[in-house]
Amino acid sequence: MLDFLIVELLFVLERRWRKLGKTRDPDDFIDAQAIAAVERITRGNFRLIERLLLPIKRVMKINELDVITNDVVEGARSTLVIGTT
Numbered sequence: 001m002l003d004f005l006i007v008e009l010l011f012v013l014e015r016r017w018r019k020l021g022k023t024r025d026p027d028d029f030i031d032a033q034a035i036a037a038v039e040r041i042t043r044g045n046f047r048l049i050e051r052l053l054l055p056i057k058r059v060m061k062i063n064e065l066d067v068i069t070n071d072v073v074e075g076a077r078s079t080l081v082i083g084t085t
Helices: 002-019 029-042 046-062 070-077
Strands: none
Touching (some): 002 029, 029 070, 046 070
C-alpha cells in the first residue's frame, strides 16, 4: 500500500513540477530531498500538495531560484497553516 502511495505522489509531483517549468531527476539527491519534504509536510494529502505548490512557485520567484530544494519547500510550508509537523 505504501509503495502505491509513493508512486501516486511522484506521479502528481512530476506533473505539477512541469507546470512550474521544472523537471524531476530521479537520480538527483536534491530532488529526492524536496520530494521527501513534500511527503512529510503533506503526508500525501493531494489538497495540501496543491496548496503547497503556489508558495513554492512564489519562493522560487522571489529568490530567483531554478531548482526546487528542501529549503524552498520548507520556506513555502512556513507560509501555510496546515497543522503541526
